[in-house]
Amino acid sequence: LIKLVNVHKTYRMGDSIVRALDGVTMDIERGEIIAIMGPSGSGKSTLMNVLGALDRPTKGQYYMDGEDVSGLTDNELARIRNEHIGFVFQSFNLLKRTSAIENVELPLVYAGARNRRERALEALEQVKLGDRSTHKPNELSGGEQQRVAVARAIVTDPDIIMADEPTGNLDSKVSNEIMELFWEFNQDGKTIILVTHEDTIAAFAGRIVQLLDGKIISDTRQTPK
Amino acid sequence: LIKLVNVHKTYRMGDSIVRALDGVTMDIERGEIIAIMGPSGSGKSTLMNVLGALDRPTKGQYYMDGEDVSGLTDNELARIRNEHIGFVFQSFNLLKRTSAIENVELPLVYAGARNRRERALEALEQVKLGDRSTHKPNELSGGEQQRVAVARAIVTDPDIIMADEPTGNLDSKVSNEIMELFWEFNQDGKTIILVTHEDTIAAFAGRIVQLLDGKIISDTRQTPK
Numbered sequence: 001l002i003k004l005v006n007v008h009k010t011y012r013m014g015d016s017i018v019r020a021l022d023g024v025t026m027d028i029e030r031g032e033i034i035a036i037m038g039p040s041g042s043g044k045s046t047l048m049n050v051l052g053a054l055d056r057p058t059k060g061q062y063y064m065d066g067e068d069v070s071g072l073t074d075n076e077l078a079r080i081r082n083e084h085i086g087f088v089f090q091s092f093n094l095l096k097r098t099s100a101i102e103n104v105e106l107p108l109v110y111a112g113a114r115n116r117r118e119r120a121l122e123a124l125e126q127v128k129l130g131d132r133s134t135h136k137p138n139e140l141s142g143g144e145q146q147r148v149a150v151a152r153a154i155v156t157d158p159d160i161i162m163a164d165e166p167t168g169n170l171d172s173k174v175s176n177e178i179m180e181l182f183w184e185f186n187q188d189g190k191t192i193i194l195v196t197h198e199d200t201i202a203a204f205a206g207r208i209v210q211l212l213d214g215k216i217i218s219d220t221r222q223t224p225k
Numbered sequence: 226l227i228k229l230v231n232v233h234k235t236y237r238m239g240d241s242i243v244r245a246l247d248g249v250t251m252d253i254e255r256g257e258i259i260a261i262m263g264p265s266g267s268g269k270s271t272l273m274n275v276l277g278a279l280d281r282p283t284k285g286q287y288y289m290d291g292e293d294v295s296g297l298t299d300n301e302l303a304r305i306r307n308e309h310i311g312f313v314f315q316s317f318n319l320l321k322r323t324s325a326i327e328n329v330e331l332p333l334v335y336a337g338a339r340n341r342r343e344r345a346l347e348a349l350e351q352v353k354l355g356d357r358s359t360h361k362p363n364e365l366s367g368g369e370q371q372r373v374a375v376a377r378a379i380v381t382d383p384d385i386i387m388a389d390e391p392t393g394n395l396d397s398k399v400s401n402e403i404m405e406l407f408w409e410f411n412q413d414g415k416t417i418i419l420v421t422h423e424d425t426i427a428a429f430a431g432r433i434v435q436l437l438d439g440k441i442i443s444d445t446r447q448t449p450k
């Protein structure tokens with residue numbers, strides 16, 4: 001489904017270089033649940049942004065369904081994302097002046113889908129926020145904003161869900177509810193790629209990829225849950 | 226040191242009412258380490274904002290050192306905060322167009338302190354970010370931004386540190402380093418008030434306050450660590 005070959009992401013800051021990704025090669029099959037782990041600053045979000053086609057590598061190739069995406073325009077990449085990927089950002093990335101339900105409707109607007117309001121409310125109810133749909137992000141708690149971001153990622157029923165630290169601000173009960181939701185999606189054949197620093201969340205995955213200083217230091221399969 | 230009496234914080238949204246705090250009474254002694262816990266949306270951040278004099282209650286009294294702060298102007302509250310409290314926000318609240326070191330220097334600028342650059346760099350080194358001092362927030366990982374927020378809270382050497390989910394984006398090694406830092410501050414007689422949903426972090430506290438739907442449902446002392 002997704003193939004990375006020797007991907008590098010390098011930032012030049014004045015006279016120093018930051019190697020956020022320093023040669024990453026990995027294959028992801030359809031229907032996997034993968035947990036990406038590693039210390040703070042090790043390159044997890046940078047890797048997720050490359051996997052989600054939100055950021056282009058400095059070097060190396062990225063194949064989606066066998067096609068090299070480096071040749072695609074930004075518009076074509078946005079269309080692939082909107083049709084196939086649901087992305088949960090570590091910093092939520094909600095529109096500040098817009099209500100929760102309008103934030104969740106946004107991917108449906110881009111896709112030209114119908115029944116947007118109903119589908120958005122259903123996604124909010126799946127993350128237990130049906131009674132906060134009119135609140136703007138600054139009228140929501142941190143964990144509630146995070147759940148709106150999860151609802152926005154699942155509302156288009158995407159093939160692949162990429163979630164960067166989806167439970168960082170949530171208590172264990174709500175965290176479990178979000179993971180159960182992802183688990184159900186996976187039972188329907190969807191691919192789930194998660195970044196987490198919590199072992200209890202990684203336990204849901206069938207595969208754990210450990211990053212350190214922009215490199216994969218281990219990639220192991222395990223029996224989930 | 227701090228006393229809350231029957232504090233309420235109520236938001237009116239159209240024709241519905243959100244009772245973020247629904248009658249909270251608590252005393253905090255100098256030198257305590259307190260962990261405030263509870264489900265997502267239970268009122269933890271709202272309580273922290275009232276304790277940090279960042280937000281006024283809708284009803285009820287707030288006493289700092291025996292003085293009722295409701296009679297103070299916003300400027301006087303800002304001065305008390307700058308002189309006595311270091312606050313770590315759940316959403317970091319860093320200035321986006323400013324480097325890490327300039328963000329950490331900011332409280333020292335307000336206080337008219339000397340040796341600002343040196344003290345700011347030292348605070349960044351205490352959270353292991355000495356080599357990222359020139360990065361702006363969008364050039365830092367989530368956990369690195371969180372650590373800049375911690376450095377900014379400790380740089381003025383405040384009597385009281387209030388930290389809202391200070392380790393939500395951090396792996397366990399860096400989380401422990403931040404908690405060890407708070408522990409050292411407490412050994413120096415400083416008061417630490419934390420919001421967390423992680424039991425491993427709450428274990429450092431001598432007292433745990435549990436919130437549910439804006440009310441304190443338990444307030445228990447324990448042996449820390």
Ligand SMILES: Nc1ncnc2c1ncn2[C@@H]1O[C@H](COP(=O)(O)OP(=O)(O)OP(=O)(O)O)[C@@H](O)[C@H]1O
Pocket residue numbers: 132135138139140141142143144169170171236238243244245263264265266267268269270271272315
């Ligand atoms: N400005 C506001 N207007 C309306 N409702 C608000 C506002 N701010 C917060 N709320 C509501 O008040 C409740 C408490 O919010 P608060 O941020 O204190 O929760 P919390 O315990 O910190 O949650 P989390 O663990 O998710 O950060 C939430 O349900 C939230 O929706």
Ligand SMILES: Nc1ncnc2c1ncn2[C@@H]1O[C@H](COP(=O)(O)OP(=O)(O)OP(=O)(O)O)[C@@H](O)[C@H]1O
Pocket residue numbers: 011013018019020038039040041042043044045046047090357360363364365366367368369394395396
């Ligand atoms: N735009 C940028 N310019 C310079 N350096 C950057 C930039 N973005 C990220 N970095 C650096 O790249 C490294 C990897 O960042 P990344 O966000 O991928 O880490 P992470 O593993 O997600 O960390 P965390 O767990 O704290 O979220 C960090 O050390 C960060 O300082």
Ligand SMILES: [Mg+2]
Pocket residue numbers: 044045046090164366367368
């Ligand atoms: Mg990250």
Ligand SMILES: [Mg+2]
Pocket residue numbers: 141142143269270271315389
């Ligand atoms: Mg909160």
